[in-house]
Amino acid sequence: MLDVSPLPKIARPLLRDEAYDRIRHAIIDGSLAPGAPLRDAELAGELGLSRAPVRQALLRLAEDGLVESKPQSYTRVARFAPDDVRDAVRLVRTLHEFAVREALPRLAPPDVAEMRAANERFATAVDAGDVTGAIAADDDLHDVPVRACGNRAVAATLDRYTPLLRRLEHARFGSLPAHRSVRRHAELIEAIAAGDAATAVRVTSTIWTDLETLLETP
Incomplete structure (x- = not known):
């Protein structure tokens, strides 16, 4: 019987969740100010992650109303509405x-x-x-x-x-x-x-x- 660990299968969701939590906290406390541009490559570098979990986190934050995005134009911290x-x-x-x-x-x-x-x-x-x-x-x-x-x-x-x-x-x-x-x-x-x-x-x-x-x- 093969000894296959399930841990690699959940690594990506955990990274996505970690990116989400940390970016969300920075938006909430104002470290990332309203209107600040959000570039996935820069955020990935700061967080020590690949770009994929950061992109997933930004999509989720957009659903929460904390990030606003226009395809091929910008992704930024949402302004107060x-x-x-x-x-x-x-x-x-x-x-x-x-x-x-x-x-x-x-x-x-x-x-x-x-x-x-x-x-x-x-x-x-x-x-x-x-x-x-x-x-x-x-x-x-x-x-x-x-x-x-x-x-x-x-x-x-x-x-x-x-x-x-x-x-x-x-x-x-x-x-x-x-x-x-x-x-x-x-x-x-x-x-x-x-x-x-x-x-x-x-x-x-x-x-x-x-x-x-x-x-x-x-």
Whole structure:
């Protein structure tokens, strides 16, 4: 019997995913600015990859609305499109409301403790002006009910559209009502701890609605 390893068969998808994650992060945090040209050969060199996984990553990022491309003309970081971001905010808000409602009966004291710890990290990052740390902690906090609700379609859709919002937050962190978000998070956590679904959903809605105010910031 031949000893054939399956690992080579998954190497290319893993490289594609790695390229996607790293380019997406650079777009979200502004390292790759809106309108910046994206040349697959240059990106491949910087990432230490071949051009094929980079091309695949750029196609996927275009589907996500983070890259725009015109055949035989340009591929570049997409500029902010307020209507697209507003649509994403409303979708993300609705999905988080659903996740909190579905997850609440399943959330246990360790989950509540995890959310409290994430909010403490969020508050510390906000005080330090650490936008990357604040957004990472915010993701950690909201991921708890998303994970607990157990709906993979919700998780996948949030993974696709939340980056549009995080990119806006990176660009306009100074205008973000972050200290108010610390309080909102605390209200959400206490509602979950008390088993108060109506309040938890209402606060969740308010948290994500607050992001829409950034769209009006120059």
